[in-house]
Amino acid sequence: MSYIRYTFWGLVAVALVVVGLANRELTQLRAMPDQLAAFLGLSPTIELPLFVVLFLGVALGLIIGFLWEWLREHHIRSEARSKSRELERLRREVDRLKDEKHEGQDEVLALLDKAS
Template sequence: MKTIRYAFWGLVALVLVLVGLANRDIVTLRAMPQAMADLLHISPDIQLPLFVAIFAGVGIGLLIGFLWEWMREHPVRKQARRQGKEAKKLRQELATRSDGTGHSKDDVLALVERS
């Protein structure tokens, strides 16, 4: 199984290197359209290789997706945390009611356990 995993990640690395080599040309990324930049007399642009823009876009998209999913699952994690605390409290209560031999200290519970 590890061999398949290593082969998969090796293939992914090879594809990323090939994409990077095929897209080495310099491109200009602009934060706003040229007409608006001329109107405001600012030109926020940057020049970088195309593969950097591609990989940065994929990385930013992954980060946004992970953040969105983390926020979406917040109620589920909150409920699991609450249920975990409740289970811990019940285990502690059960341990205090038992004398360590498995027999209950409570008379009513001892009668129920005998039957």
């Protein structure tokens, strides 16, 4: 099964290299429109290869999506934590009640009853 995973990631790597080679030309990125840059007197620009811009956009989108999903599922994780604590508390209480029930009885019979 792992060879399928390696084949998939190999194909993804080949596709990324092909996209990178096809989009090597420099692209100028501007932080603000020309009219606003002229009005403020500054024009922050940077030149990067187009494939870098594409890959950074995809990476930024993934990071924002993961963060959004993590925040959205906060209440689910919180509820699961509280249910887990309650379950552990109830297990301890059941064990304590079983020990009280078998107090003063034969140890072997108590162990057999506790195991079932």
